[in-house]
Amino acid sequence: MPLIELEKLTKDYGSFRAIDDLSLQIYDGVTGLLGPNGAGKSTLIKVLLGLVRCTSGTGRVLGHDIVKECGAIRTRVGYMPEDDCYMHGLSGVECVQVAAQLSRFPATEALRRGHEILDFCGIGQERYRNVETYSTGMRQKLRFAMAIVHDPELMILDEPTSGLDPEERESMLNRIQILARQMNKAIIICTHILPDVQLVCDRVVILAAGRVTLSEDLEVVRRSPDPSLTVTVHGDIRLFTESLKKRGARIESVSDYSLLVFGSEEIASAAVWQAATETSTAVRSIVPSRTSLEKVFLKTVQEASHANS
Amino acid sequence: MSVLLATVRFEFSRIITAGRITWWFVLAVFPILIAGLIRLFPLADAGEQFDSHQVWSVAIYLLVPCITCAMGVLLSAGPVIGTELEQRSWVYIATRPNGIFWLLLGKYLVAVAWSSTAAIAGLTIAVMFTGQDTVVRMWVATAALCVLSSMSYASVFLLVGAIAPRRAMLFCVVWTVGVEGFISFIPAIINRMTIQYRLRALFVDWVQPGDEIQNNPLFAMSLAEGSWYFQILWLFALTSIFMTAAQVIAQKREFTGATESDV
Numbered sequence: 001m002p003l004i005e006l007e008k009l010t011k012d013y014g015s016f017r018a019i020d021d022l023s024l025q026i027y028d029g030v031t032g033l034l035g036p037n038g039a040g041k042s043t044l045i046k047v048l049l050g051l052v053r054c055t056s057g058t059g060r061v062l063g064h065d066i067v068k069e070c071g072a073i074r075t076r077v078g079y080m081p082e083d084d085c086y087m088h089g090l091s092g093v094e095c096v097q098v099a100a101q102l103s104r105f106p107a108t109e110a111l112r113r114g115h116e117i118l119d120f121c122g123i124g125q126e127r128y129r130n131v132e133t134y135s136t137g138m139r140q141k142l143r144f145a146m147a148i149v150h151d152p153e154l155m156i157l158d159e160p161t162s163g164l165d166p167e168e169r170e171s172m173l174n175r176i177q178i179l180a181r182q183m184n185k186a187i188i189i190c191t192h193i194l195p196d197v198q199l200v201c202d203r204v205v206i207l208a209a210g211r212v213t214l215s216e217d218l219e220v221v222r223r224s225p226d227p228s229l230t231v232t233v234h235g236d237i238r239l240f241t242e243s244l245k246k247r248g249a250r251i252e253s254v255s256d257y258s259l260l261v262f263g264s265e266e267i268a269s270a271a272v273w274q275a276a277t278e279t280s281t282a283v284r285s286i287v288p289s290r291t292s293l294e295k296v297f298l299k300t301v302q303e304a305s306h307a308n309s
Numbered sequence: 310m311s312v313l314l315a316t317v318r319f320e321f322s323r324i325i326t327a328g329r330i331t332w333w334f335v336l337a338v339f340p341i342l343i344a345g346l347i348r349l350f351p352l353a354d355a356g357e358q359f360d361s362h363q364v365w366s367v368a369i370y371l372l373v374p375c376i377t378c379a380m381g382v383l384l385s386a387g388p389v390i391g392t393e394l395e396q397r398s399w400v401y402i403a404t405r406p407n408g409i410f411w412l413l414l415g416k417y418l419v420a421v422a423w424s425s426t427a428a429i430a431g432l433t434i435a436v437m438f439t440g441q442d443t444v445v446r447m448w449v450a451t452a453a454l455c456v457l458s459s460m461s462y463a464s465v466f467l468l469v470g471a472i473a474p475r476r477a478m479l480f481c482v483v484w485t486v487g488v489e490g491f492i493s494f495i496p497a498i499i500n501r502m503t504i505q506y507r508l509r510a511l512f513v514d515w516v517q518p519g520d521e522i523q524n525n526p527l528f529a530m531s532l533a534e535g536s537w538y539f540q541i542l543w544l545f546a547l548t549s550i551f552m553t554a555a556q557v558i559a560q561k562r563e564f565t566g567a568t569e570s571d572v
């Protein structure tokens with residue numbers, strides 16, 4: 001059963017159509033919600049959380065109607081907004097505690113959870129400082145903590161790694177992986193940082209001009225239309241290449257040590273091993289070639305743009 | 310209930326700032342200062358037209374429950390939603406189950422407490438300048454009026470803040486002057502819906518400012534009839550209506566943050 005099920009959803013802001021007849025299903029795991037600026041990602045999230053009402057269409061989040069059962073959805077969903085928002089005048093731990101109490105946890109339990117989540121998010125003694133004094137990275141972690149403090153089944157994270165240094169970014173992605181893989185939480189990541197999506201997501205949904213232009217497993221998306229293997233060797237690459245050509249393999253040189261061998265994984269790898277044996281060349285690695293998500297993203301968005309124009 | 314206590318507690322900790330504390334003192338000092346000036350510079354022939362009890366009771370009523378309380382809740386209850394939108398923390402509250410309801414209620418109670426305490430603190434010293442025999446009676450009655458006034462005006466300003474969060478203060482002032490200052494004196498059905506109409510009746514009933522005021526035909530026309538508990542019931546009813554309306558608008562309205570230009 002899909003976690004999110006949307007059917008012919010439309011949202012108009014006056015004469016501007018932010019979401020256009022959108023139908024979508026999102027399942028368990030980590031889903032990357034991608035799209036250029038103005039694609040309708042933020043509006044879609046707000047519609048899912050009941051912050052704005054859709055103009056037409058229907059939808060269900062965790063089995064609850066997005067119009068009639070907003071309260072039930074909010075109890076089971078955690079949302080980390082993109083904006084630099086925090087509760088002024090409170091310390092970090094108080095912010096998380098009040099977020100938990102607003103989710104109906106008693107004061108003591110909310111405080112306990114607050115400390116536990118702040119430990120998980122890597123906020124140490126700074127938790128007792130006023131949030132106004134926090135750095136960008138600290139605020140990002142605090143927003144994350146506030147989003148997950150009530151142990152939601154579904155988490156919607158809007159730009160969770162933006163503004164973080166490389167080390168913090170890796171830590172944040174690790175936390176997302178822990179939540180998804182070890183704690184079985186469903187996560188939707190709305191981001192422009194495509195390498196993050198490649199690292200943690202199972203599925204991608206690409207929006208353009210308020211419509212879904214791609215909704216697919218990441219593995220399928222990244223599968224090259226022209227399958228190939230990237231082979232790295234140690235030895236005489238010229239002899240190795242000749243041997244492969246004799247076997248009818250289509251080859252493209254990448255560097256002095258590596259080359260692309262086109263063909264299905266089974267046939268190409270058999271040819272590689274035969275050529276390696278024949279030329280006494282050491283094969284260091286054989287990796288199936290993948291299309292970069294960036295290429296897929298740009299292609300999908302451009303196609304949508306052409307279709308619209 | 311735990312949620313309400315939490316929002317009240319956190320809201321109190323948020324208002325402990327130099328700016329807010331200064332405003333609290335300004336509000337408390339205002340009636341003291343004016344009462345002191347009245348005491349220092351009495352009107353030359355006031356004694357011939359009015360007795361001093363009448364002058365002082367009206368002055369204290371106007372200074373404390375009317376001006377100080379209205380100003381207090383104007384500063385604290387009016388910008389409740391606007392501030393959260395500006396600070397972009399509204400989304401956290403809105404995405405919690407019943408978050409908006411509890412937050413508005415918590416902030417309302419804090420606004421009433423903040424305004425009432427400033428007004429009562431000011432009243433406590435201001436009544437000492439009156440030099441009347443009925444100081445205790447005046448203090449008790451006016452303190453009760455302060456609580457009722459803060460409670461009622463806070464609900465109105467909360468509603469105005471929900472309708473126009475970006476210009477809440479301006480519209481609250483317009484409402485106060487137009488509706489409470491002007492419409493409440495119109496001898497028609499419409500003035501029964503104003504807070505001033507009820508507060509005036511309670512003031513006359515509890516403080517007993519003098520027969521001249523009560524028998525003045527102009528004043529009598531804008532004075533509510535009925536017992537004091539009837540007026541209090543009216544105030545509670547008006548407060549409930551305004552609060553419910555504010556809650557409904559805040560829940561239904563699609564607020565977007567100031568920087569949320571991305572769709």
